[in-house]
Amino acid sequence: MTEAQDGREPLDAGALDDFAPGVGVVREFRGRKIIIIRFKDELFALRNVCPHQTQSFEGGRVHYEFDADGEPGQLRVKRDEPVIACPWHAWTFSLRDGHCTVDAKLRVKTYDVKVVDGRVLVDEARRPAPAVA
Amino acid sequence: MASYDGPIIDVDVHNGPRSEADIKAYLPERWKDYLPIYPPHTPDALLTGSFARRADTWGPDGAFPGTDPGMLKKQLLDPFNYVSATLTHDLGHFPGLSNPFYMKEVVRASNEWMVERWLDEDDRLHGVIVAPLSLPEEAVAEVHRYADHPRMVGVLISSNPLRRPLGDALFHPMYAAAQERGLIISVHNEAGGVKDASGTKTTPPTLDGGSAQLGMHYISSLIVNGVFEKFPNLKFVIKEYGISWLPWVMWRLDEMYSRLREESPWVKDLPSNYIRRNIKLSTQPIEAGARPNDLIDYLSVIDGIEDLLCYSSDYPHGTMDDPLYVARILPESWRRKVMCDNACDLYGWDRPPAGADATPRPVAA
Amino acid sequence: MSYGGPVIDAGVFHEWPDTPTLTGYMDEAWQELLLRPGDRSGPVNLRGGKLFVDPRGAKAVAHGAMSSSEKAGLPGSDYDEMRATVLERSGRERVVLGYDRGLSCTTFPHPYVAREIVRAANDWTVAEWLDRGDDVHGMVLVSTLLPDEAAAEIRRVGTHPKMVAVALGCNALARPFGDPVYLPVFEAAAELDLPLVVQLGSDAATDLLSNPVGGGAPITYAEYLALGAQSQMAQASSMILMGIFARFPNLKLFLLGGGATWVPQWLWRLDSGYKGRAHMVPWLDRPPSAYFMDHVRVSTLGLERPENPALVGRALGVIDGIERTLVYAGGAFSNVAEEPGEIAARLPEAWHQAVFHDNALDLFRWPGTTDDRRHAVPASTTIGG
Numbered sequence: 001m002t003e004a005q006d007g008r009e010p011l012d013a014g015a016l017d018d019f020a021p022g023v024g025v026v027r028e029f030r031g032r033k034i035i036i037i038r039f040k041d042e043l044f045a046l047r048n049v050c051p052h053q054t055q056s057f058e059g060g061r062v063h064y065e066f067d068a069d070g071e072p073g074q075l076r077v078k079r080d081e082p083v084i085a086c087p088w089h090a091w092t093f094s095l096r097d098g099h100c101t102v103d104a105k106l107r108v109k110t111y112d113v114k115v116v117d118g119r120v121l122v123d124e125a126r127r128p129a130p131a132v133a
Numbered sequence: 134m135a136s137y138d139g140p141i142i143d144v145d146v147h148n149g150p151r152s153e154a155d156i157k158a159y160l161p162e163r164w165k166d167y168l169p170i171y172p173p174h175t176p177d178a179l180l181t182g183s184f185a186r187r188a189d190t191w192g193p194d195g196a197f198p199g200t201d202p203g204m205l206k207k208q209l210l211d212p213f214n215y216v217s218a219t220l221t222h223d224l225g226h227f228p229g230l231s232n233p234f235y236m237k238e239v240v241r242a243s244n245e246w247m248v249e250r251w252l253d254e255d256d257r258l259h260g261v262i263v264a265p266l267s268l269p270e271e272a273v274a275e276v277h278r279y280a281d282h283p284r285m286v287g288v289l290i291s292s293n294p295l296r297r298p299l300g301d302a303l304f305h306p307m308y309a310a311a312q313e314r315g316l317i318i319s320v321h322n323e324a325g326g327v328k329d330a331s332g333t334k335t336t337p338p339t340l341d342g343g344s345a346q347l348g349m350h351y352i353s354s355l356i357v358n359g360v361f362e363k364f365p366n367l368k369f370v371i372k373e374y375g376i377s378w379l380p381w382v383m384w385r386l387d388e389m390y391s392r393l394r395e396e397s398p399w400v401k402d403l404p405s406n407y408i409r410r411n412i413k414l415s416t417q418p419i420e421a422g423a424r425p426n427d428l429i430d431y432l433s434v435i436d437g438i439e440d441l442l443c444y445s446s447d448y449p450h451g452t453m454d455d456p457l458y459v460a461r462i463l464p465e466s467w468r469r470k471v472m473c474d475n476a477c478d479l480y481g482w483d484r485p486p487a488g489a490d491a492t493p494r495p496v497a498a
Numbered sequence: 499m500s501y502g503g504p505v506i507d508a509g510v511f512h513e514w515p516d517t518p519t520l521t522g523y524m525d526e527a528w529q530e531l532l533l534r535p536g537d538r539s540g541p542v543n544l545r546g547g548k549l550f551v552d553p554r555g556a557k558a559v560a561h562g563a564m565s566s567s568e569k570a571g572l573p574g575s576d577y578d579e580m581r582a583t584v585l586e587r588s589g590r591e592r593v594v595l596g597y598d599r600g601l602s603c604t605t606f607p608h609p610y611v612a613r614e615i616v617r618a619a620n621d622w623t624v625a626e627w628l629d630r631g632d633d634v635h636g637m638v639l640v641s642t643l644l645p646d647e648a649a650a651e652i653r654r655v656g657t658h659p660k661m662v663a664v665a666l667g668c669n670a671l672a673r674p675f676g677d678p679v680y681l682p683v684f685e686a687a688a689e690l691d692l693p694l695v696v697q698l699g700s701d702a703a704t705d706l707l708s709n710p711v712g713g714g715a716p717i718t719y720a721e722y723l724a725l726g727a728q729s730q731m732a733q734a735s736s737m738i739l740m741g742i743f744a745r746f747p748n749l750k751l752f753l754l755g756g757g758a759t760w761v762p763q764w765l766w767r768l769d770s771g772y773k774g775r776a777h778m779v780p781w782l783d784r785p786p787s788a789y790f791m792d793h794v795r796v797s798t799l800g801l802e803r804p805e806n807p808a809l810v811g812r813a814l815g816v817i818d819g820i821e822r823t824l825v826y827a828g829g830a831f832s833n834v835a836e837e838p839g840e841i842a843a844r845l846p847e848a849w850h851q852a853v854f855h856d857n858a859l860d861l862f863r864w865p866g867t868t869d870d871r872r873h874a875v876p877a878s879t880t881i882g883g
Contacts, residue, residue, distance in 0.1 A: 053454065053455045053458040054455070054458065055455065056189070058188070058189060059183070059187075059188025059189050060188060061182050061183070061188075066776070066777055066780035067780060068780060068781060068782060068783035069783075070780065070781055071741075071745065071781065072678075072740060072741030072742075072744060072745050072781040073678065073741075073781075074781070075780060076780075085182070087183060087187050087188035087189060087451065088187055088451050088452075088453065089451060089452060089770075089773065089774045090181070090182070090451060090773075090774040090775070091773050091774060092776065101776065102772065102773040102776045102785065103773060103785070104784075180775070180777060180778060181775075296714060297714070298713050298714060298716065298717070345712075345767065346711065346712025346713065346725075346728045346731070346732070347712045347713040349711075349712065349725055349728070350711050350712050350713040350714075350716060350721070350725060350728075351713065353716060353721045353724060353725060354713075354716065354717070354721070357716075357717060357718050357720075357721060358717075375763075375767055377762070377763035377766055377767070378760070378763045378764075378767075380759075380763075380813065381759055381760045381763060381802070382724075382725070384759065384802050384803070384804045385724035385725065385757075385802060386724050387804070387805070388724070388802060388803045388804070389720040389721070389723055389724045392553075392554070392718075392719065392720035392723070393718065393720045393721075395553065395554075395720075396553065396718040396719065396720050397718060418767075418770065420763065420766040420767060420770065421766065421770070422762070422766055422816055422817075423817075423818065424816075427762075427816040428766070428816075430812070430816050431762055431763065431813055431816045434804070434809045434812060434813045451774075452774070
C-alpha cells in the first residue's frame with residue numbers, strides 16, 4: 001500500500017468522455033499496464049493482467065455480479081458490484097477490489113481513480129486492500 | 134524461470150470463412166443457393182458472450198475471429214515460435230448437414246477452400262480433410278482426393294452424424310484410406326451428437342466438464358473394435374477434451390483387459406499399449422489443481438504420459454490456452470515433447486534439432 | 499496391507515427371489531395383474547431390463563423372465579445366507595442393503611406399476627430383512643418416474659429407523675437428478691435427513707433415453723464396467739450445479755459402485771467449467787468441488803485396480819481431504835464385490851479407519867441419530883482449478 005506522498009504524479013488518463021461506459025481502456029501507469037473502466041457514475045482501474053494465463057482484460061464484458069443468495073432458479077444481481085469478465089475464460093473480477101468472484105485465491109491489484117476538472121486521474125490505491133478471502 | 138522459447142507445434146487452431154460465400158464459391162451451381170452451410174444457430178445454451186471467441190481476435194476490418202490469416206499470423210504464428218499450426222475448421226460440422234447430396238458437395242467445397250484460402254497462405258499452416266462421414270464410400274474417395282496435398286496431415290471427425298462410437302466398422306474403410314495415405318485421424322470435441330451420460334445434452338449445467346466422456350468412450354471403442362490391430366500405423370489425436378482423464382481410462386481399460394479379450398477378438402494387447410502407440414491427446418483445455426504440482430502428480434501415475442500429449446491452443450476461442458502458459462506449468466523435461474516433438478511423432482515428421490533457436494520447419498516424411 | 503478395525507458395509511445387495519415374494523406385499527388387484535395365475539407367461543418380471551448382461555458366470559442367468567423356480571440360489575435372496583457370509587464371517591459391524599439387479603425395477607415403463615413395485619420392495623425389505631437383525635439397515639427405494647409419488651414413499655417408509663438412505667434408482671425420466679422436476683423427492687429426503695444414493699447402473703436400464711456412458715451405449719460389458727462411473731459424474735455434476743445442496747444444506751449424496759479415482763480430474767474440470775460459466779449457476783456461493791467435499795461421498799466399490807496398488811492413493815491424494823469422502827461398500831452378491839482387505843491394500847493406512855467406518859457413520863441416518871444431524875454443513879474452500 002502506498003500513499004501519494006511519494007510525490008509522484010497520478011496518471012492523467014484522458015478526458016472523461018474518452019471512457020465509454022463498460023468499455024475498458026488500457027493505459028500504462030508506472031511501467032504497468034492498467035485497464036480503466038467506467039461503470040455508471042464510477043470509474044475503476046485494475047492491473048491489466050488476468051492471473052489465470054496473464055492475458056489482458058481488454059474487450060472483457062463488464063456486468064453486475066450475480067447474487068448467490070438467491071434460491072436456485074432465481075436470478076438476482078448486485079447492482080453496486082460491477083465485475084469484469086476476462087475475454088479469455090470469462091473469470092470475473094470485482095472492479096472495486098479486484099477479487100475473483102469464482103476463485104477465492106485470486107485477486108487483481110486495483111488503483112484509485114478520480115475525475116478532476118473532467119480529467120480521469122489514476123493513482124495507487126490509498127486505502128488498504130481488503131484481506132484476501 | 135525462462136519462458137519456453139523452443140519450437141511450437143499447435144495441433145488445434147480454428148479457421149473459418151469470412152462469409153459463407155467463400156466456401157459456396159466452390160459448390161456446383163445447382164447447390165449454391167440451396168441452404169446455409171452453417172446450420173441456423175442453436176440456442177446459446179451456455180450464455181457465452183463474444184460468440185465464445187476471444188474479444189481481441191476480431192480483424193481490423195471487422196473480420197470475425199479466425200477468418201483472417203493475417204490475424205492468425207499476427208497473434209499466434211509470429212509472436213510465438215510456431216513451426217506449425219493445424220487448422221481444424223470452426224468447427225467443420227458440414228458432415229452433419231442432413232441432405233447427403235448437398236452435404237457431400239459442401240464437404241468437398243470446404244476442403245477446396247481450406248487448400249486455396251489457407252494452406253497456400255503460409256508454410257506453417259497444416260490442414261485436415263473433412264470427410265462425408267455418413268457416406269462411407271464417399272468418405273474414402275474424399276480422403277484420397279486431398280491426401281496428396283503436402284500440408285494435409287489428417288482427416289477430421291468433429292461431427293458424427295452416424296452417432297456411432299468411433300471404433301464402429303462403418304468407419305473402417307475411411308481408416309484404411311487414411312492409413313494408406315499416411316494421414317492421421319483428428320477427433321475433435323464434440324464428435325457426437327450425444328454428450329455425456331445421464332441425458333445431459335439437455336442440461337447446460339455440465340458446463341463443458343462432461344464432454345470429455347465422449348473422448349473416453351471413443352478410445353475404448355477404437356480398441357474394442359480392433360482399429361489398431363487392423364490399422365496399426367493409424368494414429369489418432371483426440372482434441373479439446375483436456376488430458377487429466379487419461380490415466381483413469383488407461384487404468385480402467387487395462388483392469389478390464391481379460392474381459393475385453395473375451396468380448397472382442399481384436400483385443401490382443403493391453404489397452405494402454407494401444408493408447409501409447411496410436412493415440413495422442415491435445416492439451417487444451419488444460420486442467421489445474423489447487424496446488425501447482427497437482428495436475429502433474431495426477432498425470433504421472435502413468436509412466437511416460439508426457440509422450441502422449443500435444444500442445445493445442447484452440448485459437449481463437451475464449452477457452453484457448455496460451456502456449457507459454459502451458460509450457461510454464463509443465464515440468465522442464467516435458468516441455469519440448471509436449472510443445473513440439475510429440476506432434477512430430479504424430480505426423481511422422483522429423484523432430485527439429487535440439488536448441489533454443491528458431492529451427493527450420495520439420496521435414497514432412 | 500490389511501485392516502483389522504471395525505467395518506461398516508454401505509452396500510450389500512439383496513434381491514427378492516421371485517415375483518410372488520413382492521406381490522405378497524401388494525393388494526389383491528395388483529396381485530391379480532402382476533401374478534397372472536394360470537397364465538403361460540407366468541408372473542410379470544418386476545425387475546425391469548438391464549442394458550448389459552455380464553457374460554461371465556451365474557449372474558448372467560438373472561435376466562429375463564423370472565419364475566418361482568428361480569428362488570433357490572439367486573444371490574442375495576436369502577437372509578440367513580447374508581447374515582452368515584457378510585455379517586458373521588466377515589465381522590461387519592453393520593450393513594446397509596441396496597439393490598443390484600433389482601435397481602432397474604424403478605424403470606418399469608408403467609409408472610404406477612413402478613410405484614407398486616418399489617412400495618412392495620420396501621415393505622419386503624422391512625419385514626424380511628430390517629426387522630430381523632439390529633445390524634441390518636436399508637435404503638428406501640423410489641421410482642423417479644413420478645417424483646411426487648417418490649416423495650410420498652420416502653415419507654411413508656423413511657421414518658422407519660432402520661431405513662438410513664434413499665436409493666434414487668434408475669434415471670427413468672432421462673433428466674439428470676439435479677433437474678428441478680425432482681425437487682419433491684429431495685424435499686422429502688431432506689425433511690427426513692436421509693442421504694441419497696446413486697448407483698452404477700442408474701443410466702444402464704433398457705429403454706432409457708439417457709446413456710450409461712458418453713457417446714451412447716458401449717458395445718461390450720467390459721467397457722461399461724470400465725467407464726460406467728461417467729453416469730455418476732454426470733448425475734453428481736447435475737445435482738451440485740443445479741443447487742440441490744445449496745437448497746438443502748443437510749442433504750448428502752452417495753455414489754455407489756463406480757470406483758473413485760476419477761474424482762480429481764472430474765472435480766478439476768467441473769470447477770474450471772464453473773469458473774467461466776458462473777452466471778449459469780449464480781446460486782452457488784463457492785465452486786462445485788467445495789460442494790462435493792461437503793455433500794458427496796464415493797464408494798470403494800469398483801475401486802480402480804492399477805498394476806501398482808500404491809498409485810491409487812497417490813492419484814486420489816491430489817485432492818486434500820479426499821479420504822473423508824470415501825466409504826467402504828463391499829458389494830456382496832454382485833460381480834464386483836471386494837472384502838475390506840482387498841480395498842485396504844490400495845489405500846493409505848492412515849485413511850483406513852475413516853474409509854471403513856467413520857465416514858459411513860457420518861453419512862447415513864442411523865437409528866437413534868438425533869436432530870442435531872440436521873445442521874447446515876460447514877462450507878469447504880476451493881480445491882480445484
